[in-house]
Amino acid sequence: MVSQVRRHPLAEQAAELLLARIRAGEWPLGHRLPGETTLAAQLGVGRSTLREAVRILAGKGVLASRQGAGVFVTACDVPEDWDIVLRRATIAAVVEARIAIEAEAAALAAHRRTPADLRSIRRALAARAGADGSVAELVDADTAFHRTVIVAAHNDVLTQLFDTFLPRLRFAMIDMLDLRPLPSSAEDHAAHERLTAAIAARDPGAAARHSRTHLLAIKEAFT
Incomplete structure (x- = not known):
């Protein structure tokens, strides 16, 4: 005792x-x-x-x-601070967590998106296509796009979870892309176009599938 x-x-x-x-x-x-x-x-x-x-x-x-x-x-230990957890996490672990959050958010966005949400997603998609400067600019434009999808899910918990990942995700993606650019930036952008189209068509299954496929490709590219 x-x-x-x-x-x-x-x-x-x-x-x-x-x-x-x-x-x-x-x-x-x-x-x-x-x-x-x-x-x-x-x-x-x-x-x-x-x-x-x-x-x-x-x-x-x-x-x-x-x-x-x-x-x-109600818990078997004191939860660690999110910042500490994320600083220790590998990019693969962060992307896996993104898949869990974003695939569900994409499906919800396809159900719940408003016309204003869709306009925001399309503006973010266009801004992403026009980001031809530094790696940091591309990462920021990409992150802004994914956040508009999550906001369109109209679930504050999912939005806050995504925002928690942002600092760790941003620095990790910039570091990775500096060392190893994506194999095909055109295909990567096309994946975002397919996700946008699924949300516009109010097709939750396709939206979740496109989100998951895109993020799995990122994970495979960096592991």
Whole structure:
């Protein structure tokens, strides 16, 4: 069993011990923690200190208090900061995550796009075609196009997820294209035209398929 808390600050120490026991699998995901009296005695702290420890872990997404039901495990560890995760990620891992986000977003865009959305997508497509300057300019124009597709899905969660990837994605793509240009820029742009056409035609299956095929080609080109 984990040793009792011996130093201040007690609440932070108690939170660390609770987290260690959760990581060790003592309380699985969705499991209810023992009652306050039992748990406070196990940790060697008062009930007010235990409540503060629970609040600390609740703030980190590990625990959740349910009125009248108790305290439950909602995550088995403290999630890492997105910036740290993305800095460590390979370009292949980032592209795989993009596929998961963008293929679904493309299908939703085909369902939900408005005339204004379609105009934005087509403007971004034209701007992408006209980006004949630096690699950074092409990457920025390409990213702007993909973002218009995601915005057309009208799902704020998907948009925010994509925006989280942008800095890591931008730098990685610039570095990769500087070293190894895409085999066929004409075919790459044609893939974007096919995606736009599927969204315009309100064909979710084709939109998702074109999005996935395009991103898989990028992954294969850089791995």
